[in-house]
Amino acid sequence: MNWGVLQFPGSCDERDALNACRVADRSSGGTSRLVWHEETDLSGLDGIVVPGGFSYGDYLRAGAIARFAPAMEAVADFAAAGRPVLGICNGFQVLCESGLLPGALLTNEGMRFICRQGDLVAGESDSPFLSEMSPGEVISVPFKHQSGRFFAPPEMLERIEANGQVAFRYAEDQNPNGSLGDIAGVTNEAGNVLGLMPHPEHAVEAFAGSTDGLKIFRGPAGVAA
Amino acid sequence: MITATILIRPKEGILDAQGKAVEGALPALGFSGIEHVRVGRIVELHAENADQLEELCEKLLANPLIEDYEIEIS
Numbered sequence: 150m151n152w153g154v155l156q157f158p159g160s161c162d163e164r165d166a167l168n169a170c171r172v173a174d175r176s177s178g179g180t181s182r183l184v185w186h187e188e189t190d191l192s193g194l195d196g197i198v199v200p201g202g203f204s205y206g207d208y209l210r211a212g213a214i215a216r217f218a219p220a221m222e223a224v225a226d227f228a229a230a231g232r233p234v235l236g237i238c239n240g241f242q243v244l245c246e247s248g249l250l251p252g253a254l255l256t257n258e259g260m261r262f263i264c265r266q267g268d269l270v271a272g273e274s275d276s277p278f279l280s281e282m283s284p285g286e287v288i289s290v291p292f293k294h295q296s297g298r299f300f301a302p303p304e305m306l307e308r309i310e311a312n313g314q315v316a317f318r319y320a321e322d323q324n325p326n327g328s329l330g331d332i333a334g335v336t337n338e339a340g341n342v343l344g345l346m347p348h349p350e351h352a353v354e355a356f357a358g359s360t361d362g363l364k365i366f367r368g369p370a371g372v373a374a
Numbered sequence: 375m376i377t378a379t380i381l382i383r384p385k386e387g388i389l390d391a392q393g394k395a396v397e398g399a400l401p402a403l404g405f406s407g408i409e410h411v412r413v414g415r416i417v418e419l420h421a422e423n424a425d426q427l428e429e430l431c432e433k434l435l436a437n438p439l440i441e442d443y444e445i446e447i448s
Contacts, residue, residue: 209434209435210437213434214434217434246437252439253437253439253440255388255389255391255440256391256392257391258389258391259391260392260394260395298389298391300388300439300440301439302439305439327389327391
Protein backbone atom coordinates (compact mmCIF):
# COMPACT_ATOMS: atom_id res chain seq x y z
CA MET A 150 0.00 0.00 0.00
CA ASN A 151 1.25 3.46 -0.85
CA TRP A 152 0.56 5.74 2.08
CA GLY A 153 0.83 9.48 2.11
CA VAL A 154 1.71 10.97 5.49
CA LEU A 155 0.73 14.62 5.84
CA GLN A 156 3.29 17.05 7.17
CA PHE A 157 2.18 20.39 8.59
CA PRO A 158 4.45 23.01 10.11
CA GLY A 159 4.58 21.70 13.68
CA SER A 160 3.94 18.03 12.93
CA CYS A 161 6.34 15.85 14.88
CA ASP A 162 5.27 12.22 14.42
CA GLU A 163 5.25 12.11 10.63
CA ARG A 164 8.57 10.25 10.41
CA ASP A 165 7.42 7.51 12.78
CA ALA A 166 4.11 7.29 10.91
CA LEU A 167 5.94 6.94 7.60
CA ASN A 168 8.18 4.29 9.12
CA ALA A 169 5.09 2.44 10.38
CA CYS A 170 3.59 2.50 6.86
CA ARG A 171 6.79 1.02 5.48
CA VAL A 172 7.21 -1.60 8.21
CA ALA A 173 3.56 -2.61 7.82
CA ASP A 174 4.05 -3.28 4.14
CA ARG A 175 7.68 -4.02 3.32
CA SER A 176 6.68 -5.38 -0.06
CA SER A 177 5.54 -1.95 -1.21
CA GLY A 178 9.21 -1.07 -1.60
CA GLY A 179 9.08 2.07 0.47
CA THR A 180 6.97 4.12 -1.92
CA SER A 181 4.95 5.59 0.93
CA ARG A 182 5.89 9.23 1.27
CA LEU A 183 5.41 12.47 3.14
CA VAL A 184 2.84 14.94 1.76
CA TRP A 185 3.61 18.59 2.48
CA HIS A 186 0.58 20.54 3.70
CA GLU A 187 0.47 22.66 0.54
CA GLU A 188 0.20 19.66 -1.80
CA THR A 189 -3.17 18.87 -3.29
CA ASP A 190 -2.35 15.98 -5.61
CA LEU A 191 -2.85 12.69 -3.79
CA SER A 192 -2.91 10.55 -6.91
CA GLY A 193 -1.03 7.28 -6.60
CA LEU A 194 -1.71 7.07 -2.87
CA ASP A 195 -3.89 4.32 -1.39
CA GLY A 196 -4.17 5.72 2.12
CA ILE A 197 -3.50 8.89 4.10
CA VAL A 198 -2.13 9.36 7.60
CA VAL A 199 -2.68 12.66 9.39
CA PRO A 200 0.06 12.43 12.01
CA GLY A 201 0.55 13.69 15.52
CA GLY A 202 2.29 16.84 16.63
CA PHE A 203 1.33 20.46 17.05
CA SER A 204 0.21 21.61 13.61
CA TYR A 205 0.45 25.39 13.25
CA GLY A 206 1.45 25.55 16.90
CA ASP A 207 -1.98 24.26 17.95
CA TYR A 208 -2.97 27.92 18.07
CA LEU A 209 -6.63 28.69 18.78
CA ARG A 210 -7.52 25.01 19.31
CA ALA A 211 -5.60 21.86 18.42
CA GLY A 212 -6.25 21.14 14.75
CA ALA A 213 -8.33 24.28 14.16
CA ILE A 214 -5.98 25.91 11.67
CA ALA A 215 -4.61 22.75 10.03
CA ARG A 216 -8.08 21.92 8.73
CA PHE A 217 -7.73 24.84 6.29
CA ALA A 218 -4.48 23.53 4.78
CA PRO A 219 -4.73 22.91 1.01
CA ALA A 220 -3.84 19.25 1.55
CA MET A 221 -6.85 18.83 3.84
CA GLU A 222 -9.25 19.69 1.04
CA ALA A 223 -7.71 16.90 -0.99
CA VAL A 224 -7.96 14.61 2.03
CA ALA A 225 -11.68 15.38 2.34
CA ASP A 226 -12.21 14.31 -1.30
CA PHE A 227 -10.00 11.27 -0.70
CA ALA A 228 -12.13 10.30 2.31
CA ALA A 229 -15.40 10.95 0.47
CA ALA A 230 -14.24 8.48 -2.19
CA GLY A 231 -14.15 5.82 0.53
CA ARG A 232 -10.37 5.54 0.78
CA PRO A 233 -8.64 4.98 4.13
CA VAL A 234 -7.65 7.99 6.21
CA LEU A 235 -6.00 7.54 9.61
CA GLY A 236 -5.67 10.44 12.04
CA ILE A 237 -3.40 9.96 15.03
CA CYS A 238 -3.41 12.32 18.04
CA ASN A 239 -3.16 15.80 16.50
CA GLY A 240 -4.36 14.15 13.27
CA PHE A 241 -7.48 12.98 15.11
CA GLN A 242 -8.04 16.54 16.31
CA VAL A 243 -7.61 17.84 12.75
CA LEU A 244 -10.13 15.33 11.38
CA CYS A 245 -12.66 16.27 14.07
CA GLU A 246 -12.17 19.99 13.39
CA SER A 247 -12.61 19.26 9.66
CA GLY A 248 -15.90 17.51 10.29
CA LEU A 249 -14.56 14.27 8.78
CA LEU A 250 -15.03 12.66 12.19
CA PRO A 251 -17.66 13.35 14.85
CA GLY A 252 -16.86 14.94 18.21
CA ALA A 253 -14.14 17.14 19.63
CA LEU A 254 -11.02 16.71 21.76
CA LEU A 255 -10.68 18.80 24.92
CA THR A 256 -7.78 19.38 27.27
CA ASN A 257 -7.14 16.35 29.48
CA GLU A 258 -9.21 16.30 32.65
CA GLY A 259 -6.09 16.56 34.82
CA MET A 260 -4.48 19.32 32.64
CA ARG A 261 -1.35 17.17 32.40
CA PHE A 262 0.47 15.94 29.33
CA ILE A 263 0.21 12.16 29.44
CA CYS A 264 3.02 9.93 28.23
CA ARG A 265 2.84 6.22 29.00
CA GLN A 266 2.21 2.81 27.47
CA GLY A 267 -1.41 1.66 27.78
CA ASP A 268 -4.04 -0.74 26.55
CA LEU A 269 -6.87 -0.20 24.08
CA VAL A 270 -9.83 -2.46 23.47
CA ALA A 271 -11.02 -2.83 19.88
CA GLY A 272 -14.69 -2.04 19.33
CA GLU A 273 -17.28 -3.76 17.18
CA SER A 274 -16.49 -1.90 14.02
CA ASP A 275 -16.57 -2.75 10.32
CA SER A 276 -13.75 -0.28 9.66
CA PRO A 277 -11.01 -1.60 7.37
CA PHE A 278 -8.53 -0.38 10.00
CA LEU A 279 -9.87 -3.04 12.38
CA SER A 280 -9.92 -5.90 9.90
CA GLU A 281 -6.85 -7.49 11.52
CA MET A 282 -8.44 -7.44 14.99
CA SER A 283 -11.41 -9.05 16.68
CA PRO A 284 -13.86 -7.04 18.78
CA GLY A 285 -12.64 -6.98 22.37
CA GLU A 286 -9.02 -7.60 21.38
CA VAL A 287 -6.54 -5.64 23.50
CA ILE A 288 -3.59 -3.82 21.94
CA SER A 289 -0.73 -2.06 23.72
CA VAL A 290 0.26 1.36 22.36
CA PRO A 291 1.69 4.59 23.78
CA PHE A 292 -0.67 7.27 25.12
CA LYS A 293 0.93 10.66 24.52
CA HIS A 294 -1.20 13.80 24.48
CA GLN A 295 -2.37 16.96 26.21
CA SER A 296 -5.80 17.40 24.62
CA GLY A 297 -7.28 13.96 24.26
CA ARG A 298 -10.57 14.16 26.16
CA PHE A 299 -13.12 12.94 23.63
CA PHE A 300 -16.41 14.79 23.80
CA ALA A 301 -19.61 14.68 21.79
CA PRO A 302 -23.04 16.10 22.69
CA PRO A 303 -25.49 13.39 23.92
CA GLU A 304 -27.35 12.85 20.60
CA MET A 305 -24.10 12.62 18.67
CA LEU A 306 -22.57 10.24 21.21
CA GLU A 307 -25.63 8.02 21.01
CA ARG A 308 -25.35 7.91 17.24
CA ILE A 309 -21.63 7.10 17.34
CA GLU A 310 -22.29 4.21 19.72
CA ALA A 311 -25.33 2.91 17.82
CA ASN A 312 -23.55 3.02 14.45
CA GLY A 313 -20.57 1.00 15.67
CA GLN A 314 -18.28 4.01 15.20
CA VAL A 315 -16.36 3.50 18.43
CA ALA A 316 -13.20 1.88 17.14
CA PHE A 317 -11.23 1.83 20.39
CA ARG A 318 -11.83 2.37 24.09
CA TYR A 319 -9.25 2.74 26.83
CA ALA A 320 -9.04 -0.52 28.77
CA GLU A 321 -10.78 -0.64 32.13
CA ASP A 322 -9.39 1.90 34.63
CA GLN A 323 -6.98 3.27 32.00
CA ASN A 324 -8.95 6.26 30.71
CA PRO A 325 -6.16 8.86 31.00
CA ASN A 326 -8.04 12.03 30.13
CA GLY A 327 -11.73 11.89 31.03
CA SER A 328 -12.96 10.88 27.56
CA LEU A 329 -16.69 10.18 27.41
CA GLY A 330 -17.40 6.45 27.30
CA ASP A 331 -13.64 5.76 27.62
CA ILE A 332 -13.52 6.48 23.88
CA ALA A 333 -9.99 6.53 22.46
CA GLY A 334 -10.84 6.39 18.75
CA VAL A 335 -13.82 6.76 16.44
CA THR A 336 -14.56 6.26 12.76
CA ASN A 337 -16.82 8.06 10.35
CA GLU A 338 -20.10 6.36 9.45
CA ALA A 339 -18.57 4.56 6.47
CA GLY A 340 -15.64 3.34 8.59
CA ASN A 341 -12.91 4.40 6.15
CA VAL A 342 -11.80 7.34 8.32
CA LEU A 343 -10.34 6.47 11.74
CA GLY A 344 -9.05 8.85 14.36
CA LEU A 345 -7.47 7.86 17.64
CA MET A 346 -5.51 9.68 20.35
CA PRO A 347 -2.98 6.93 21.22
CA HIS A 348 -0.04 6.22 18.94
CA PRO A 349 0.02 2.97 16.94
CA GLU A 350 2.91 4.35 14.83
CA HIS A 351 5.20 4.18 17.89
CA ALA A 352 4.36 0.48 18.36
CA VAL A 353 5.61 -1.20 15.19
CA GLU A 354 9.08 -2.46 16.17
CA ALA A 355 9.93 -5.02 18.86
CA PHE A 356 12.51 -2.72 20.51
CA ALA A 357 9.72 -0.27 21.32
CA GLY A 358 7.98 -2.86 23.49
CA SER A 359 4.99 -3.59 21.27
CA THR A 360 4.24 -4.19 17.61
CA ASP A 361 0.46 -4.07 18.06
CA GLY A 362 0.23 -0.80 16.13
CA LEU A 363 1.01 -2.69 12.92
CA LYS A 364 -2.43 -4.26 12.98
CA ILE A 365 -4.01 -0.86 12.38
CA PHE A 366 -1.64 0.00 9.52
CA ARG A 367 -2.17 -3.44 7.95
CA GLY A 368 -5.94 -3.35 8.23
CA PRO A 369 -6.84 -1.50 5.02
CA ALA A 370 -4.47 -3.62 2.89
CA GLY A 371 -6.03 -6.78 4.33
CA VAL A 372 -9.44 -5.58 3.21
CA ALA A 373 -8.19 -4.50 -0.19
CA ALA A 374 -6.64 -7.91 -0.76
CA MET B 375 -13.57 49.61 9.75
CA ILE B 376 -15.37 48.23 12.72
CA THR B 377 -13.76 46.73 15.76
CA ALA B 378 -15.17 43.45 16.93
CA THR B 379 -14.55 41.80 20.24
CA ILE B 380 -15.42 38.14 20.21
CA LEU B 381 -15.81 36.34 23.49
CA ILE B 382 -15.43 32.56 23.35
CA ARG B 383 -16.11 30.37 26.33
CA PRO B 384 -16.49 26.67 27.10
CA LYS B 385 -20.10 25.52 26.87
CA GLU B 386 -21.92 25.22 30.15
CA GLY B 387 -21.84 21.63 31.40
CA ILE B 388 -18.52 20.74 29.79
CA LEU B 389 -15.70 20.31 32.26
CA ASP B 390 -13.33 23.25 31.82
CA ALA B 391 -10.00 21.75 32.90
CA GLN B 392 -8.25 25.12 32.78
CA GLY B 393 -10.87 26.81 34.93
CA LYS B 394 -10.68 23.95 37.37
CA ALA B 395 -6.90 24.24 37.62
CA VAL B 396 -7.17 27.99 38.29
CA GLU B 397 -9.85 27.39 40.90
CA GLY B 398 -7.72 24.72 42.54
CA ALA B 399 -4.85 27.18 42.95
CA LEU B 400 -6.90 29.86 44.69
CA PRO B 401 -6.86 28.64 48.32
CA ALA B 402 -3.07 28.33 48.27
CA LEU B 403 -2.90 31.98 47.21
CA GLY B 404 -5.16 33.07 50.02
CA PHE B 405 -8.31 33.67 47.96
CA SER B 406 -11.55 32.31 49.31
CA GLY B 407 -15.22 32.42 48.36
CA ILE B 408 -14.50 32.09 44.64
CA GLU B 409 -15.99 29.26 42.65
CA HIS B 410 -17.13 28.13 39.21
CA VAL B 411 -14.10 29.57 37.42
CA ARG B 412 -14.32 29.26 33.64
CA VAL B 413 -11.51 30.24 31.29
CA GLY B 414 -12.30 31.33 27.74
CA ARG B 415 -10.60 33.68 25.32
CA ILE B 416 -11.15 36.98 23.59
CA VAL B 417 -10.42 37.66 19.94
CA GLU B 418 -10.21 41.29 18.84
CA LEU B 419 -10.23 42.17 15.18
CA HIS B 420 -10.89 44.93 12.70
CA ALA B 421 -13.22 44.23 9.79
CA GLU B 422 -14.77 46.17 6.94
CA ASN B 423 -18.18 45.06 8.10
CA ALA B 424 -19.83 42.51 10.35
CA ASP B 425 -21.19 40.31 7.55
CA GLN B 426 -18.70 37.49 7.84
CA LEU B 427 -18.16 37.45 11.58
CA GLU B 428 -20.79 34.83 12.37
CA GLU B 429 -19.35 32.46 9.78
CA LEU B 430 -15.83 33.19 11.00
CA CYS B 431 -16.84 32.19 14.51
CA GLU B 432 -18.63 29.02 13.38
CA LYS B 433 -15.80 27.86 11.14
CA LEU B 434 -12.66 28.95 12.88
CA LEU B 435 -12.69 31.04 16.04
CA ALA B 436 -14.99 28.74 18.02
CA ASN B 437 -15.85 25.07 17.84
CA PRO B 438 -19.64 25.15 18.25
CA LEU B 439 -19.66 21.61 19.67
CA ILE B 440 -17.77 22.70 22.76
CA GLU B 441 -17.78 26.51 22.82
CA ASP B 442 -20.23 29.41 22.83
CA TYR B 443 -19.34 32.78 21.39
CA GLU B 444 -20.61 36.33 21.56
CA ILE B 445 -19.75 39.05 19.07
CA GLU B 446 -19.57 42.62 20.31
CA ILE B 447 -19.10 45.39 17.79
CA SER B 448 -17.86 48.87 18.59
